[in-house]
Amino acid sequence: MNRVTSTAYDSPVGPILLTFVDDALVRLHVAHDGLDLARAEIAQRLGIVPEPDASVGRGLVAQLDEYFDGARRAFDVSLDWRFVRxxxxxxxxxxxxxxxxxxxxxxxxxxxxxxxxxxxxxxxxxxxxxxxxxxxxxxxxxxxxxxxxxxxxxxxxxxxxxxxxxxxxxxxxxxxx
Structure with a gap:
């Protein structure tokens, strides 16, 4: 069974919920309507409530920090394309x-x-x-x-x-x- 985790990131464009299946990003959601709603939406789509775990998203959080500081041009993160066809x-x-x-x-x-x-x-x-x-x-x-x-x-x-x-x-x- 896959491990589903999420972590919140406070960005200049609003709160972001990062959700991972194992080590791959399955959703980056700018949560203008709140993190709780974003968590509920991803839980419904995946059929499981992601467990909070900041360690899984640590690499992407560092990349987002670099991006918002103007120092990163592209992201190096595995993507889980299950919602895209x-x-x-x-x-x-x-x-x-x-x-x-x-x-x-x-x-x-x-x-x-x-x-x-x-x-x-x-x-x-x-x-x-x-x-x-x-x-x-x-x-x-x-x-x-x-x-x-x-x-x-x-x-x-x-x-x-x-x-x-x-x-x-x-x-x-x-x-x-």
Whole structure:
């Protein structure tokens, strides 16, 4: 039987519940509606209440700290894709190809995922990702360049894009002097 654990992380964009099955991340949930609701939702989806255990998520917590400090560009964590199927997975995998500090349109991601006419499906995939932040769906924008939604919280998407843009600018300034 798999071990299901969770830990809370206090981030600049709100409380985050990290849930793992064995050592793989199964859900990163920015819990704007509270950690208790996030815990209940994941328990219902998995059919088991995750046991609190900060040790399992320690590596990801350190990576999140580095990311929010502008020092980490990508995450190195095993992902448990049980909640993701078919084109949704292809779209989410494609978003992982968008470089840190850059954006791509829903249409561009649909082409990267092998379905050029599936821009709306990319939007659905991004909205339903179980791996927010770690799989950078916040880097996907509308064709006109506007940022669009992000779990009903466009200000979070704006914050993440700004964080990455600022880190890139700081790096450019450091290397040019």
């Amino acid at each position: 078919g084109f949704t997975r292809a779209a989410l995998e494609a978003t992982r190809q968008i470089p840190y500090g850059e954006v791509a349109s829903y249409g561009e991601v649909s082409m990267m995922a092998g379905a050029p006419r599936a821009a709306r499906a990319v939007g659905t995939a991004c909205a339903s990702t179980p791996f927010s932040i770690v799989v950078p769906v916040h880097r996907v924008v509308r064709a006109d360049g506007s940022i669009g939604e992000y779990g009903g919280r466009p200000e979070v998407k704006e914050y993440l894009l700004s964080l990455e843009s600022d880190a890139m600018l700081a790096e450019t300034l450091l290397t040019s002097t």
